[in-house]
Amino acid sequence: MTPSTLLTGATGFVGGAILKRLCQQGYPVTAVSRTPLNTQDLPAKVVRVDALDGSTAWQDSLKGVEVVIHSAARVHVMHDTEADPLAAFRKVNVEGTLNLARQAAGAGVRRFIFISSIKVNGEGTRKGQAYRADDAPAPADPYGISKKEAEEGLMALARSTSLEVVIIRPVLVYGPGVKANFLAMMKWLDKGVPLPLGAIDNRRSLVALDNLVDLVLVCVTHPAAANQTFLVSDGEDLSTTSLLKRMAVALGKPARLLPVPSWLLELAARLLGKRALSQRLNGSLQVDIEKTRTLLGWEPPVAVDDALAQTARHFKENP
Template sequence: MNILITGTSGFIGSLLCDEIQKDHEISILNRRLNKTFKGEQLIYPSISSDNDYNNKLQSVDCIIHCAARVHVMKDASVNPIDEYREVNTAGTLNLARQAVEAGVKRFIFISSIKVNGECTQIGSPFKATDKPNPQDPYGQSKAEAEEQLLALTKETGLEVVIIRPTLVYGAGVKANFASLMKLVSKGLPLPFGLITDNRRSLVSVYNLVDLIVTCIDHPNAANQVFLVSDDHDLSTAEMVRQMGLALSKPAKLIPVPVFCYSLAGKLTGKQDVVSRLIGSLQVDISETKQRLNWTPPYKLEDGFKMTANALVSEKKC
């Protein structure tokens, strides 16, 4: 099978590229030349609504679309929703429509759990069938792309697969997850000892890639939406302890009352940051497991250990 992957310079796309080329012919669509990749490369400054892919899709059987304008914590754009839509919505639909014209059979879209929303109540996880409730421009642009892709399937017969990951971690992870693991590696006391009643769903990039590979040709994947996680939800305190175990450096947790975080969030205007720290975001992947006869091949402990090993080897921990 001939597969085109977009965004292979990114965290998810780079591992996906390495894994898929073991069994398939692949080409890549990137913003810049990948000097280590020997196959065909399509170079475009961005995924946009007016890109012409110049019949480069003619021999492609399946597109895995990872490229996106990613979520930015402090977006300084004048009109952020327009910029997200140009790449994540209009750009995605432009690629999908040209894929239809070229005879591509399947289009796998890596979306986001932010389509569902930002938080859940304990015991009420998000499901793929829930009504979308995006809370920011990034999530909104992804939700609109999903809606338009599913409409395209009815118009054209293109098989669309939508995957909404939770927070993704693994070798190459950056942002808050990497920063927290670095703090744990330094043996610093961390004030998370009493954040034990929330629950977060995470997914290692290794489990996510395995699911994406499964969806390349699985007959039950066509025109479906899948949520994905490690199938092991944990509290913030437990997450930090797991990081310590992975690093062989027991985490030092200070018992700061949870209400202190809520108060600090109100005083600093950073309630959204505090919510991610003390709140819950769970997903139900039972439908994913049942429909695809799939289970995450890596345990959460395995994913944390592989992430820690990568950070240590890069001398970031």
């Protein structure tokens, strides 16, 4: 059975992949986007919205919809130019999300799946001490705070209405078409640039795009997913050094990694004002997906090396 589904963020990295999978599996889909969306090869109805905030009207789009997958968001910004970043994040991620969810509940939508973020849990862990889905939230930046507040509002709505809420907190998502730091890493490796990252003994959880999409679709219909929060990863944690080596293999390139001690990298990052970058390269961030596995009977269907190979192939074919 394929319930009628409304998907927001349909032109995004994650949303676009969800849209493609929904259409492939025969779901009646209404795809929502603020930018033009080409669905020539996809049997989806397209709805354009000018903004995603507390004033957006959804009544017409929600007619006959059974499940909402909300992947649209104001995403984490490295160098935010907003005078009040938290207010900007709240406008979209809190007010926009809860406005959609309230109208969905009023329209008789059965389930609301919210793509949140591991930043609700926090910015990092000690090696070997993974975040769990039911840990107390500890967001440290405006983006994480806004996602936490949206989660709290959704769960309150679930308690007062018949709407079922499912919250998914992904770690760093990679896959064909990935951008930002992961793309930069591939460019460095492809060009053979020597990198001082050959002696980092951290652990980080990642999630392949196909694995995240697979979990989202499981949550569309699984009865045990109702009113639960799930963490998602590939189930294999990697050090930065190991990730670079395995990505180099996927690219068919040598990994030119210099064994510079982590403490020296951290010192250099502090002196250069790059502490956030140092945390991502040297720090650990691990998640425990045992709840996801146990409650949903879910296992990541794509292995890390296969996902890296897919990512590398797309990178090579789309320079």
